[in-house]
Amino acid sequence: MGVNIFEFILLALRAAIPAGTPLLYGTLGEVYAERSGVLNLGVEGMMIMGAVSGFAVAHTTGNVWFGILTAALVGGLLALIHAFACITLRVNQVVSGLALTMLGLGISGMMGKRYVGQPLAARLQPIHIPGLSDLPVIGELLFRFDILVYIGILLVPLLWFLLYKTRLGITLRSVGENPAAADALGVNVAFVRYAAVVFGGMMAGVGGAYLSVSYAPAWIEGMTAGAGWIVIALTIFAIWDPRRALLGAYLFGGVRVLQYRLQPLGISPNLLNMLPFLLTILVLWISSGEAARRHIGAPAALMTPYSREER
Amino acid sequence: MMPEDGVVVRMKGIVKRFPGVVANAGVDLEVRRGEVHALLGENGAGKTTLMNILYGIYHPDEGEIWVNGKRVTIRSPQDAIRLGIGMIHQQFRLVQTHTVVENIILGLKEAFFFPDRPARRRILELSEHYGMKIDPEARIWQLSAGEQQRVEILKVLYRGANILILDEPTSMLTPAETHDLLRTLRRMAKQGQTVIFITHKLEEVIEVSDRVTVMRQGKVAATLNTSETNPRQLAQLMVGRDVLFRLEKKPIQPGEVVLDVSGLNVLNDKGLPAVCDLALQVRAGQILGVAGVSGNGQRELVEAIAGLRPVVGGRIAVNGRDVTRLLPRARIESGIGFVPGERWMALVPSMSVAENLILKNYVRSPIGRGIWLDRRAIAVYADALINQFAILTPDRHTPLKKLSGGNIQRALLAREMSEKPSLLIVAQPTSGLDVGATETIWQMLLAERERGTAILLISDDLKEVLSLSDRVAVIFEGQIMGEFLAEQADLEQISLMMAGALRLSDANVVGEAA
Ligand SMILES: Nc1ncnc2c1ncn2[C@@H]1O[C@H](COP(=O)(O)OP(=O)(O)O)[C@@H](O)[C@H]1O
Ligand SMILES: [Mg+2]
Numbered sequence: 001m002g003v004n005i006f007e008f009i010l011l012a013l014r015a016a017i018p019a020g021t022p023l024l025y026g027t028l029g030e031v032y033a034e035r036s037g038v039l040n041l042g043v044e045g046m047m048i049m050g051a052v053s054g055f056a057v058a059h060t061t062g063n064v065w066f067g068i069l070t071a072a073l074v075g076g077l078l079a080l081i082h083a084f085a086c087i088t089l090r091v092n093q094v095v096s097g098l099a100l101t102m103l104g105l106g107i108s109g110m111m112g113k114r115y116v117g118q119p120l121a122a123r124l125q126p127i128h129i130p131g132l133s134d135l136p137v138i139g140e141l142l143f144r145f146d147i148l149v150y151i152g153i154l155l156v157p158l159l160w161f162l163l164y165k166t167r168l169g170i171t172l173r174s175v176g177e178n179p180a181a182a183d184a185l186g187v188n189v190a191f192v193r194y195a196a197v198v199f200g201g202m203m204a205g206v207g208g209a210y211l212s213v214s215y216a217p218a219w220i221e222g223m224t225a226g227a228g229w230i231v232i233a234l235t236i237f238a239i240w241d242p243r244r245a246l247l248g249a250y251l252f253g254g255v256r257v258l259q260y261r262l263q264p265l266g267i268s269p270n271l272l273n274m275l276p277f278l279l280t281i282l283v284l285w286i287s288s289g290e291a292a293r294r295h296i297g298a299p300a301a302l303m304t305p306y307s308r309e310e311r
Numbered sequence: 312m313m314p315e316d317g318v319v320v321r322m323k324g325i326v327k328r329f330p331g332v333v334a335n336a337g338v339d340l341e342v343r344r345g346e347v348h349a350l351l352g353e354n355g356a357g358k359t360t361l362m363n364i365l366y367g368i369y370h371p372d373e374g375e376i377w378v379n380g381k382r383v384t385i386r387s388p389q390d391a392i393r394l395g396i397g398m399i400h401q402q403f404r405l406v407q408t409h410t411v412v413e414n415i416i417l418g419l420k421e422a423f424f425f426p427d428r429p430a431r432r433r434i435l436e437l438s439e440h441y442g443m444k445i446d447p448e449a450r451i452w453q454l455s456a457g458e459q460q461r462v463e464i465l466k467v468l469y470r471g472a473n474i475l476i477l478d479e480p481t482s483m484l485t486p487a488e489t490h491d492l493l494r495t496l497r498r499m500a501k502q503g504q505t506v507i508f509i510t511h512k513l514e515e516v517i518e519v520s521d522r523v524t525v526m527r528q529g530k531v532a533a534t535l536n537t538s539e540t541n542p543r544q545l546a547q548l549m550v551g552r553d554v555l556f557r558l559e560k561k562p563i564q565p566g567e568v569v570l571d572v573s574g575l576n577v578l579n580d581k582g583l584p585a586v587c588d589l590a591l592q593v594r595a596g597q598i599l600g601v602a603g604v605s606g607n608g609q610r611e612l613v614e615a616i617a618g619l620r621p622v623v624g625g626r627i628a629v630n631g632r633d634v635t636r637l638l639p640r641a642r643i644e645s646g647i648g649f650v651p652g653e654r655w656m657a658l659v660p661s662m663s664v665a666e667n668l669i670l671k672n673y674v675r676s677p678i679g680r681g682i683w684l685d686r687r688a689i690a691v692y693a694d695a696l697i698n699q700f701a702i703l704t705p706d707r708h709t710p711l712k713k714l715s716g717g718n719i720q721r722a723l724l725a726r727e728m729s730e731k732p733s734l735l736i737v738a739q740p741t742s743g744l745d746v747g748a749t750e751t752i753w754q755m756l757l758a759e760r761e762r763g764t765a766i767l768l769i770s771d772d773l774k775e776v777l778s779l780s781d782r783v784a785v786i787f788e789g790q791i792m793g794e795f796l797a798e799q800a801d802l803e804q805i806s807l808m809m810a811g812a813l814r815l816s817d818a819n820v821v822g823e824a825a
Contacts, residue, residue, distance in 0.1 A: 178406045184398070
């Protein structure tokens with residue numbers, strides 16, 4: 001009984017979905033932040049801080065949900081700093097984001113020292129979905145994930161609907177495309193941007209926590225290993241659309257798993273490390289014609305601070 | 312208390328300062344219910360600032376505002392909307408990628424889910440009521456400037472505004488679209504709306520307004536009943552002195568063909584055709600003006616000739632030499648001077664006047680010597696240009712951005728003209744300049760023509776094209792719809808050509824079209 005194609009695909013998904021889940025959370029958050037016009041290059045920093053704080057709280061309290069909640073709050077708090085810097089103080093968004101990443105990497109290393117090598121009793125367990133999880137093969141492989149995986153998947157249609165079909169979404173997208181237009185109609189541009197950036201930070205925090213309380217589950221210094229940067233690429237890859245974020249996150253998640261699988265075969269991990277970024281460039285190249293025609297692409301006001309009195 | 316005199320908006324003693332300028336220096340304005348009130352003034356007179364204050368975008372440093380007889384403080388556009396004030400800005404404030412409905416209901420708290428049927432119905436009702444056709448599902452980028460403006464107006468009406476402010480609404484429109492708009496405004500006024508109409512065009516004031524307030528340098532020069540005034544008086548109030556309405560243009564026998572463009576095809580930034588099989592010729596001592604609604608390939612055309620945009624097909628020749636594939640530097644050497652429409656594209660704001668003046672010839676002696684610059688040569692050269700072209704600057708070391716718009720443009724023209732080009736490409740030479748500065752720029756261009764330079768003039772300002780050019784070509788969607796002698800220009804025909812509704816065949820090109 002050899003491994004057939006079908007089984008291979010299932011096995012690949014089995015590995016790619018958990019690996020892609022932190023990317024998915026991060027990307028969904030970043031999509032919202034960037035849709036409001038604020039680029040946050042601090043995703044890596046917010047994720048790792050989410051990972052360390054989530055682990056620490058889960059470890060100490062013995063309750064994994066406290067850990068995840070803490071991670072969301074910490075991510076949101078870091079994002080709030082970024083929001084204050086770029087929206088209120090109008091600091092360059094790239095500079096502020098990079099600072100946030102470095103800050104996060106540094107602090108998490110320091111804070112996490114005592115948790116290195118600690119086992120986690122309170123970790124997320126795979127949940128059993130009656131019926132589905134009991135299916136032969138498929139159930140075994142695809143319906144034995146923990147709750148965060150499923151929440152991530154459910155967030156995709158939810159955030160998509162919110163973005164395109166509700167007043168909230170139109171307001172958010174307008175602020176990212178043309179803040180002057182939104183402002184002239186009485187939309188509070190700064191508030192919308194703050195909210196979107198903080199939401200992005202909370203999502204990144206949860207994504208980081210997923211790594212430390214479920215995927216690993218352990219605290220390892222620098223354990224995000226560039227996931228935050230992949231999120232930045234993924235956001236572009238997804239053309240700022242939650243649905244494509246799902247596709248991209250699992251695809252890139254799969255690539256990250258491959259990285260470890262192929263390493264023993266002598267394929268350089270550095271090569272595979274580049275893959276997400278190369279794929280992003282490829283996708284941009286392929287879709288640029290279509291994007292121009294249908295006027296989709298980066299929010300027009302991305303990275304431009306807004307001030308009413310300025311011309 | 313309801314005002315018996317019918318005054319709906321009263322602004323008193325409005326003062327607004329910006330760093331270095333007093334945009335409004337104690338302005339009084341009264342607007343009556345149901346009138347079209349024109350706000351006339353040169354660029355920089357403070358019209359937009361005053362209306363932005365009424366709309367809550369700026370906050371006045373001093374002064375009081377009454378709306379419907381009540382003293383009000385307007386802190387934000389939201390406050391203004393609540394008072395029934397709506398403003399349509401000069402630059403449209405629309406989200407290009409969104410639909411008409413999405414743009415109109417943005418910021419309203421009516422329905423959470425979208426798309427929203429009642430909203431669409433309301434929009435259709437309104438557009439019918441005021442005779443402004445629009446497809447609610449169209450995306451903004453698919454609409455013409457005239458249609459986009461309708462969306463802006465509907466946006467304001469949808470919010471129940473009864474005081475409409477329009478900031479230079481005709482600057483982006485073709486003459487025919489302008490005509491439609493003015494008719495719509497009259498109709499609105501008749502139905503009880505109050506319209507404040509900002510413009511610097513005298514004809515529009517005369518055509519549409521009941522009363523006019525003329526502003527000059529941040530102050531009100533006068534408020535008049537339109538029926539009791541005339542363009543001459545208005546122009547004088549606006550500028551503060553008599554203005555020349557006609558330019559003195561010496562007749563010149565055009566010389567050899569200098570610029571010869573044939574079958575030119577150029578793409579825009581999105582990779583779509585912007586210039587299609589375009590042909591034109593400019594002779595020595597001749598100004599060829601290209602008229603058209605902005606965005607019809609003018610920018611791509613001049614950039615292709617200047618060498619800043621690749622040519623996908625066709626040929627550009629200067630003085631009989633094919634330059635189609637030459638790099639910008641080589642084109643400069645072959646005698647092309649270029650004044651782009653976006654001034655800062657050709658200048659460095661934070662560098663000094665002198666440095667900007669030598670940007671093109673610093674590589675050559677006497678200014679460039681090997682890898683060094685000769686500072687004394689720079690000083691002599693820059694001071695000579697500053698004198699010759701009367702550039703008003705404290706000295707040659709002053710950062711260029713500190714100069715006024717007119718002087719910045721003069722510096723740019725000085726640099727290009729000092730190279731003694733055989734072809735000068737000039738785009739939007741006077742955009743954003745006031746009447747005084749415009750006059751001197753025009754004189755400079757006419758002097759250059761007399762020197763025997765071939766000039767290709769691109770401008771969104773039809774009046775400018777008509778008064779400067781020897782020949783006029785009308786461009787629409789990257790094609791020349793017709794070419795004729797400037798003195799034989801027929802406004803109605805030009806208007807049709809600008810809208811793409813008329814195309815002269817090559818046979819009757821010289822002005823004798825039916
Ligand atoms: N946001 C701003 N910042 C600085 N200066 C401004 C600003 N808005 C207007 N100004 C200046 O105020 C003056 C009046 O401008 P504006 O009201 O736009 O005139 P108008 O609309 O009559 O052309 C100009 O000198 C202009 O440069
Ligand atoms: Mg203005």
